[in-house]
Amino acid sequence: MTLMRKPIPVAEAVQRVMQFPRLKEAEAVKLEESTGRVLAQDIYTTHPVPWFTRSPYDGYAICAASTEQAGEGSPVWLQVLGTVAAGDVWRGCVERGQAVKIMTGGAMPDGADAVIMRELTREEERDGALYVQIKRKVKTGENISRIGEDMEEGELLLRQGTMINAGTVAQLATFGYAEVPVFRKPVVAVIATGSELLDPSEPLAPGKIRNSNGYMLLSQVLRSGAEPLYIGKVQDTLGETLAAVKKALEQADLVLTTGGVSVGDFDYIPAVYQELGAQPLFNKIGMRPGSVTSAAERNGKLLFGLSGNPSACYVGFELFARPVIRAMMGMKRPYSQRVQAELQEDFTKPNPFDRFVRGKLSFSGGRLYAAPSGKDKSNIVSSLAEANCLIVLPGGTRGWEAGSMVDVLLLDDQEGTGQWR
Numbered sequence: 001m002t003l004m005r006k007p008i009p010v011a012e013a014v015q016r017v018m019q020f021p022r023l024k025e026a027e028a029v030k031l032e033e034s035t036g037r038v039l040a041q042d043i044y045t046t047h048p049v050p051w052f053t054r055s056p057y058d059g060y061a062i063c064a065a066s067t068e069q070a071g072e073g074s075p076v077w078l079q080v081l082g083t084v085a086a087g088d089v090w091r092g093c094v095e096r097g098q099a100v101k102i103m104t105g106g107a108m109p110d111g112a113d114a115v116i117m118r119e120l121t122r123e124e125e126r127d128g129a130l131y132v133q134i135k136r137k138v139k140t141g142e143n144i145s146r147i148g149e150d151m152e153e154g155e156l157l158l159r160q161g162t163m164i165n166a167g168t169v170a171q172l173a174t175f176g177y178a179e180v181p182v183f184r185k186p187v188v189a190v191i192a193t194g195s196e197l198l199d200p201s202e203p204l205a206p207g208k209i210r211n212s213n214g215y216m217l218l219s220q221v222l223r224s225g226a227e228p229l230y231i232g233k234v235q236d237t238l239g240e241t242l243a244a245v246k247k248a249l250e251q252a253d254l255v256l257t258t259g260g261v262s263v264g265d266f267d268y269i270p271a272v273y274q275e276l277g278a279q280p281l282f283n284k285i286g287m288r289p290g291s292v293t294s295a296a297e298r299n300g301k302l303l304f305g306l307s308g309n310p311s312a313c314y315v316g317f318e319l320f321a322r323p324v325i326r327a328m329m330g331m332k333r334p335y336s337q338r339v340q341a342e343l344q345e346d347f348t349k350p351n352p353f354d355r356f357v358r359g360k361l362s363f364s365g366g367r368l369y370a371a372p373s374g375k376d377k378s379n380i381v382s383s384l385a386e387a388n389c390l391i392v393l394p395g396g397t398r399g400w401e402a403g404s405m406v407d408v409l410l411l412d413d414q415e416g417t418g419q420w421r
């Protein structure tokens with residue numbers, strides 16, 4: 001096996017893996033379980049909203065014409081015929097000189113064409129009848145929620161490929177979608193390779209460390225919206241690694257491994273790809289960290305060989321696995337959004353490769369700032385907790401000074417974008 005590897009640009013690596021995502025089939029899920037899922041159909045409005053004329057206030061439904069002569073010194077008195085609560089329908093017709101007490105959300109009685117707020121009126125009982133006093137002129141149509149004011153019937157409401165959030169859930173509920181057509185979630189297998197790895201529950205032992213990447217990846221898969229499947233950790237042997245990857249290929253739509261991907265004696269991922277007859281897509285990328293990030297394809301399924309170094313593993317997932325997963329979920333905007341922010345620290349040492357610095361965004365005085373979230377080395381775990389973005393520092397002959405405007409990839413954003421850049 002050759003030890004020299006030829007790095008390819010990040011954009012090219014993204015493009016290579018993005019050729020493979022296959023859309024999952026549609027399924028129906030309960031509305032209350034649909035948050036974070038992706039719509040498998042366009043959704044149209046099935047009726048206007050509101051679908052009947054209703055009152056936006058607690059007050060009195062009246063004929064505006066009854067108030068033509070009303071003023072501060074010349075109040076009019078209207079007879080109150082009854083009350084409509086939200087959910088009720090008033091059977092009858094309001095005429096000039098009459099009013100019906102109405103609550104917010106109540107259906108406007110026939111004949112009434114305006115509502116006056118309760119606070120602007122005074123009620124009085126006279127000879128067993130109820131009257132309301134109005135001291136101002138009310139316009140026709142005043143304080144009425146008209147049919148279709150919010151949404152008209154037959155409008156395209158939500159496009160296929162939209163990720164469902166609280167607002168879209170409200171819309172789906174409005175139109176009676178107790179079940180929602182969504183794409184099936186891709187199952188993403190996670191394998192941690194390394195004879196040094198202990199489970200989080202195990203005590204430390206000489207030369208050993210706890211497996212943090214495996215659990216970090218499960219969490220990253222969840223954030224991307226897919227279903228994680230933890231295959232487990234494996235010893236650095238070809239047999240054990242191969243068996244785990246085979247199992248993962250049987251059970252999952254996509255396979256992530258961490259570690260064992262570089263040129264060490266016990267780095268078996270390249271050999272596993274070879275044994276499986278998988279088509280290598282790349283095994284070196286012009287970036288830091290995560291230059292050893294590898295990918296291969298077998299029968300249309302992608303295998304990602306992420307670095308063993310925690311920060312490199314994290315970055316490799318976000319740049320390459322996340323858009324693939326999101327495209328498999330049916331999202332039309334699978335890539336992370338980029339924004340421009342002012343760099344808050346110097347990175348003056350020029351680097352031939354693009355750097356992706358785990359960073360934290362902040363707003364101040366109307367500006368967006370990006371600062372590294374901790375130490376910037378690929379074997380570092382400590383900088384990951386605070387990271388909510390990746391600061392993109394393109395490679396080249398120059399370094400980057402504090403104050404420069406740089407691109408930043410958003411990690412917590414659910415909206416995404418349609419292009420890598």
Ligand SMILES: Nc1nc2c(c(=O)[nH]1)N[C@H]1C(S)=C(S)[C@@H](COP(=O)(O)OP(=O)(O)OC[C@H]3O[C@@H](n4cnc5c(N)ncnc54)[C@H](O)[C@@H]3O)O[C@H]1N2
Pocket residue numbers: 192193194196197209210211212213214258259260261262263264267289290291292306307308309310312378379
């Ligand atoms: N001669 C060379 N050596 C290395 C190169 C190189 O180009 N030539 N590249 C370096 C770079 S860059 C990286 S990144 C690492 C990548 O190594 P691997 O992906 O093969 O990962 P391992 O060797 O298995 O482990 C690396 C490091 O990470 C720790 N690790 C592994 N798995 C986990 C885990 N699940 N949780 C926490 N930490 C983990 C492992 O103990 C090692 O310390 O290679 C460099 N070397």
Ligand code: MOO
Pocket residue numbers: 287288289290291292293307309311312378379
């Ligand atoms: O792939 Mo390594 O993380 O570049 O340092």
Ligand SMILES: [Mg+2]
Pocket residue numbers: 259260261262263264267308
């Ligand atoms: Mg190694």
